[in-house]
Structure formats: structure tokens, C-alpha cells
Amino acid sequence: MADFPPLKNDLIIRAARGEQTERAPVWIMRQAGRYLPEFRKVREDHEFFEICRTPALATEITLQPIRRFTGLVDASIIFCDILVVPQAMGMEVLMAPGPVFPDPLNTPADIAKLATHVDVQKELGYVFEAITMTRRGLQGEVPLIGFCGAPWTLFAYMVEGGGSKFFVKSKTWLFKYPEESKALIMRIADICVEYLIGQVKAGAQLLQVFDSWAGELSPDHFATFSLPSLKHIAAGVRAGLDAAQVPQVPLILFAKGANHALASLAADAGYDTLGLDWCIEPAEARKLVGDKVALQGNVDPNVLYGGREAIEREVKRTCASFTGGKPTKGWIANLGHGITPGVDPEDLRFFFECIHKYSATAN
Ligand code: 1CP
Numbered sequence: 001m002a003d004f005p006p007l008k009n010d011l012i013i014r015a016a017r018g019e020q021t022e023r024a025p026v027w028i029m030r031q032a033g034r035y036l037p038e039f040r041k042v043r044e045d046h047e048f049f050e051i052c053r054t055p056a057l058a059t060e061i062t063l064q065p066i067r068r069f070t071g072l073v074d075a076s077i078i079f080c081d082i083l084v085v086p087q088a089m090g091m092e093v094l095m096a097p098g099p100v101f102p103d104p105l106n107t108p109a110d111i112a113k114l115a116t117h118v119d120v121q122k123e124l125g126y127v128f129e130a131i132t133m134t135r136r137g138l139q140g141e142v143p144l145i146g147f148c149g150a151p152w153t154l155f156a157y158m159v160e161g162g163g164s165k166f167f168v169k170s171k172t173w174l175f176k177y178p179e180e181s182k183a184l185i186m187r188i189a190d191i192c193v194e195y196l197i198g199q200v201k202a203g204a205q206l207l208q209v210f211d212s213w214a215g216e217l218s219p220d221h222f223a224t225f226s227l228p229s230l231k232h233i234a235a236g237v238r239a240g241l242d243a244a245q246v247p248q249v250p251l252i253l254f255a256k257g258a259n260h261a262l263a264s265l266a267a268d269a270g271y272d273t274l275g276l277d278w279c280i281e282p283a284e285a286r287k288l289v290g291d292k293v294a295l296q297g298n299v300d301p302n303v304l305y306g307g308r309e310a311i312e313r314e315v316k317r318t319c320a321s322f323t324g325g326k327p328t329k330g331w332i333a334n335l336g337h338g339i340t341p342g343v344d345p346e347d348l349r350f351f352f353e354c355i356h357k358y359s360a361t362a363n
């Protein structure tokens with residue numbers, strides 16, 4: 001592994017491991033993105049996936065929110081997309097402006113169109129290069145998070161051919177072709193394992209798995225189709241890092257909409273931290289998971305449109321619910337999903353300031 005500048009702010013790493021911290025570390029899902037004018041400027045001249053594939057551009061964009069919010073944001077996340085994994089498996093994906101797969105998997109016969117063997121280093125080496133370059137660029141200011149999409153979420157995109165409202169095609173697969181669906185989901189999981197291990201070797205200091213469409217599944221379907229692949233990823237990454245004698249990093253799982261599964265995920269899914277959407281009270285989530293995991297989240301992203309008074313009120317309430325009046329422990333502050341393009345970056349700055357203020361008062 002490369003030699004990197006020493007880390008100056010390890011708040012998020014300590015919180016992800018369940019430790020007490022002076023205040024809650026904070027970062028925002030999609031913090032490098034369309035709400036930032038400096039991001040839109042780079043996008044004027046470059047295609048979305050061109051940026052992902054060009055380490056210097058991916059590094060520049062990853063660093064944009066860190067520069068703008070110096071001292072306020074406690075982690076960076078590598079600029080990329082979850083859909084680079086289906087691309088690595090041989091599928092074409094366009095961004096127009098949302099993701100589009102011109103040739104989706106309509107029936108199990110289409111699985112034959114996927115690459116039989118995926119050389120992760122060859123197909124996704126550009127992400128590893130971007131991670132190494134970003135680690136250097138960060139100069140130890142904050143840790144760098146690597147990520148991938150969860151196999152069920154990626155499967156849904158590969159079958160639907162893009163985003164979806166009713167998930168008709170992917171649900172049809174689960175009901176009509178359950179064995180083929182499970183096999184494909186586990187095949188995606190194997191690639192995720194290798195991809196995440198490569199990200200840590202390249203310099204990622206935490207990893208997050210995004211199961212953005214977990215909430216589209218019934219509890220039974222989540223347990224049958226998604227959970228086994230999520231466990232496979234956590235166990236596979238940990239075993240792979242041990243085998244390569246690379247130190248372990250905290251693993252975060254964000255299974256959006258799967259709050260019904262919080263207790264079982266905490267018990268034995270293998271993740272250090274569980275991300276919460278805004279549809280559960282933090283105190284209730286803490287009761288469900290006990291002390292087994294750290295929690296991340298969970299302010300409704302739309303509060304950032306509600307003005308300063310609403311932002312302060314919501315942050316204060318959320319802090320109280322996470323800490324229960326005790327010292328802040330095992331909590332990473334975040335929104336309950338990604339920040340959206342219309343937000344004024346100065347309102348996000350105020351959100352960060354409120355988190356700093358109210359998560360420290362309990363100490
Ligand atoms: O025009 C543009 O610039 C495209 C907008 C955009 C951006 C900024 C897309 C298209 N992806 C991204 C970056 C991205 N995607 C990051 C960067 C790091 C950061 O957080 O700052 C990350 C972590 C993702 C992950 C991602 N992509 C997820 C999981 C997180 C989530 O929000 O649930 C998902 C579901 C995607 C698919 C995707 N890519 C882009 C869009 C607009 C979408 C969602 C489309 C849909 O609703 O189906």
C-alpha cells in the first residue's frame with residue numbers, strides 16, 4: 001500500500017467503530033454533486049462517466065466540498081457511481097440525464113450477454129487510481145470513503161434499464177425466476193467484494209454499501225434476495241483484507257427503507273455502522289440495534305429547502321434523539337438520503353454548523 005500523509009481528523013472512524021466522540025462527525029451523501037456551482041462548471045465540459053474515468057477530474061470533484069466546507073465536513077467520498085459495476089460486467093450505461101441501460105436484462109437468457117469473467121483491476125482500475133490520487137490531494141484533512149451499490153440495487157438497474165417507479169421488471173424476475181435472480185445477485189456480490197478490497201488497497205479508509213432500493217422489497221424478499229449478498233460482501237471484504245494483511249476499515253451499510261430489518265442487520269450482517277433514512281426516529285433505531293453498531297443519518301434531505309429556522313430546529317431535535325442527552329457516541333451525522341440539486345450550498349454550511357453546535361452540547 002502507498003504511503004499517505006498522516007490523518008488529522010479521525011472522528012468518523014472512531015464514531016463508525018461505536019466510540020464516544022467530542023461531537024458527531026458529519027458528511028453528506030452526494031456531497032460532490034449538482035448543487036455545487038463548481039461541480040456544474042466541470043460538468044459543462046465533461047461527460048459524467050468521463051469524469052469518473054479520469055482520476056484527475058474525479059479527484060478535483062471529490063475535493064470540491066472539502067475545500068468549500070473546510071473544518072466543517074469530516075469525510076470525503078470518492079466521486080464515482082454505483083453503475084460502474086454493471087459497466088464492468090459488460091453492460092452499456094449512459095447518463096441522459098438519469099441512468100439509462102440501452103440493452104437491459106429482459107429474461108434470464110440475457111445473462112449470457114454479461115462478461116463470463118470480470119477482471120476488476122482492468123475494468124475498474126481507474127477508480128483505484130482516483131482513490132490513490134484523492135488520498136494524496138486530501139493531505140490527511142479527512143478520511144476518504146469508498147463505496148459500491150448493493151447487489152439487489154444494481155440488479156434492479158440492470159433489469160429495469162434505469163431508474164424505476166414500480167419495479168415491475170425486477171420484481172417479475174424475483175417472483176418468476178427466483179433461482180436465476182439469486183444467482184445473478186450473488187455474482188454481482190462477488191465483484192463487489194473484489195472491487196471494495198481494491199478500493200481499500202488503493203487508499204479508501206471506510207467503505208459504504210448503498211442498498212438504495214432495499215425499501216422496495218417486502219421483509220421476506222429483503223431477507224431472501226438482498227441480505228445474503230450484503231452478508232457475503234461484509235464477510236468477503238473482511239476475509240480478503242486479512243488475507244492480504246491490509247488493516248480492516250469500518251464498513252457502513254445504508255439499506256434505505258429497510259428499517260424493519262435494523263435489528264437483524266445489527267445482529268449479524270457484519271457491518272460496523274448502519275445508515276438510517278428519515279423514516280425512523282433515531283432513539284427508536286438505537287433501541288432496535290442496541291450497542292451492536294454505530295448509526296448514521298438521518299435528517300430529511302428536504303429540510304435544506306425549509307430555511308434556517310427549520311434547519312436548526314430539525315438538527316437540534318435529531319441530535320437530542322441520537323444522543324438521548326448523553327455524550328455523543330457511535331453516531332455519524334448525515335442526511336437520510338442524498339442532497340438534491342436545488343439546495344443552496346450556504347444552507348448546507350449552516351446545517352454543518354448546527355450539527356457541530358448541537359451534537360457537542362450533550363458532552
Ligand atoms: O449529471 C450528473 O452530474 C449526474 C448526477 C450524478 C452524480 C453527481 C449521478 C447520476 N451520480 C452522481 C455521483 C454519485 N452517485 C456519487 C458521488 C459521491 C458523492 O456522494 O458525492 C455516489 C455515492 C453515487 C451513488 C449512486 N448512484 C446511488 C446510491 C446513492 C443514492 O443516492 O441512493 C444511486 C442510486 C446511483 C444511481 C444514479 N446515478 C446518477 C443518478 C441521478 C442516479 C439515481 C437515479 C435514479 O433515481 O434511479
